[in-house]
Amino acid sequence: MDPELLRTYERLGIPLAEREALAGVAVDAVFDSVSVATTFKGRLEALGIVFCPFSEAVREHPDLVRRYLGSVVPYTDNYFASLNAAVFSDGSFVYVPPGVRCPMELSTYFRINARNTGQFERTLIVADEGSYVSYLEGCTAPTRDENQLHAAVVELVALKDARIKYSTVQNWYPGDAEGRGGIYNFVTKRGECRGEHARISWTQVETGSAITWKYPSCILRGDHSVGEFHSVALTNHHQQADTGTKMIHIGRHTRSTIVSKGISAGHGSNAYRGLVKVLPGADGARNHTQCDSLLMGPDCAAHTFPYIEVRQPGATVEHEATASRIGEEQLFYLKSRGLSEEDAVNLIVNGFCKEVFNELPMEFAVEAQKLLAVSLEGAVG
């Protein structure tokens, strides 16, 4: 790992474990909306891949920025997107040229350090024709009594035959057990498949934040383009998560898949809110949605709000939903094999989330499992 970046982390007081987790992937570190360092730049440049702080992209690649910034999420989109557009200071920028397969995971690590502030970063990823990129986003914030706002905007553009895989493990400070403090995570994330056979996959594991409102979406404009959304959202104590996706089918034979896993514990409240919209002309469009909720304890809540608008005959839209409780009998079965209550709960929860974890890069999947275990400590019993 870049010693310079290491020193930066040192100065900023990032725990060692977090630093280790960052080794081996190209990292752009963004603290309080300011990009502080980017690793592996040289190797990526040799392939023509641009991966740099947004502020630098504005200087070095103004044409690309001008062409794509705000083209998926306009500043008029919603209140928080407007706020972001008005005040954002930095973030990450990625451009992958035609036909290039990015050889490593790109990652931005966001951290809110300052007190009494919000974070308003902006990410723009452009995958040119026939290219591929996998991008990871991680975030943490230290414990604070007061609430803090995180209002980011992420825009993805996938041109013809390009593929973008965007994975998030969100671990903002969730507030304490009584619901004091924590981050308000109001983020606008949207990708557009602008050419034929383009593909955008969102995978997210949301365990942090006091309140999350987040709907990573796909505009499927190119014919035969594919949108995917895989989500695990966990709420414990007094956390609230309202998350889901929008799949807008415009092109012909476009396909989308939605897999949402909500886990509610304590007084947590978890909602899946999603829109599948098939516009006129999207002949042969297909969607499959699966929403599963797992409840722990008597005081939590799970909701599902699926919106479906189909304006093209012949489109196929499927919705499946389940809600289940971790059963006493399941727990007894596992305990009778020697597992502690905590291990038993973790095993059941990981099984529940498996389809989503399978979409994550290996190291992230391991991290995500640990995070769920930590977030659920003491949730049962």
Added chain:
Amino acid sequence: MLYISDLHVSVDDKPILKGIELDVKPGEVHAIMGPNGSGKSTLAQVLAGREGYEVTRGAVRYLGRDLLAQPPEARARDGLFLAFQYPLEIPGVANAQFLRTALNSLRRARGEAELDAFDFLEHVKTRLALLEMDEGLLYRAVNEGFSGGEKKRNEILQMAVLEPRLAILDETDSGLDIDALKVVARGVNALRGPERAVILVTHYQRLLEHIVPDRVHVLADGRIVRSGARELALELEARGYGWLGGGEPGEEARP
């Protein structure tokens, strides 16, 4: 090894077990037979530590300790194993992962090193071979989509992997065809040894053709009304349970 004295158990204030006496010594295999509703499964569940059963009188000592004071996971770590009559499904969790987590929980409790994925695979493969089970079973989710027979065999695989000191089989034989029955018998017979004991809870005598018990007990209306050598099982087969008296046949109590 296991000593049950005057055990009374109620479910929802309804007495199910009404004074069980049982003494199981290391190396022994005991069969507990009886009509439906006699309390056989209740006894098995109480021994494993299932909640919802109220012990109103009596005591159970296992390896010299008060068994009833222990939570289920502590009993398992002391080597007690229950093969469930109705094994549970754990969606998304591979059998191999479940088995390794369980085995390592037991090993940790015994102060032994945990097995990594490779050592575990070797350990489990010998058991699969013994039970003539397919390795593919390891990578399927625990009991999910398993047939009734597969679930029962999976219980036996767990038993073979975890190597308990006291195994209790709760009607593992019911619903099994003759081949599956032989697999169960092979698993139990392989486990038999001077330090281990087995309690077979069963409705039928046919399992006992393959696993020869040291003692046979007849449970009726919450009491052991008759104990004897294995010939007792044959007598039951020929004459039914009616001649022993005891309770009315009825639903097996479940909480």
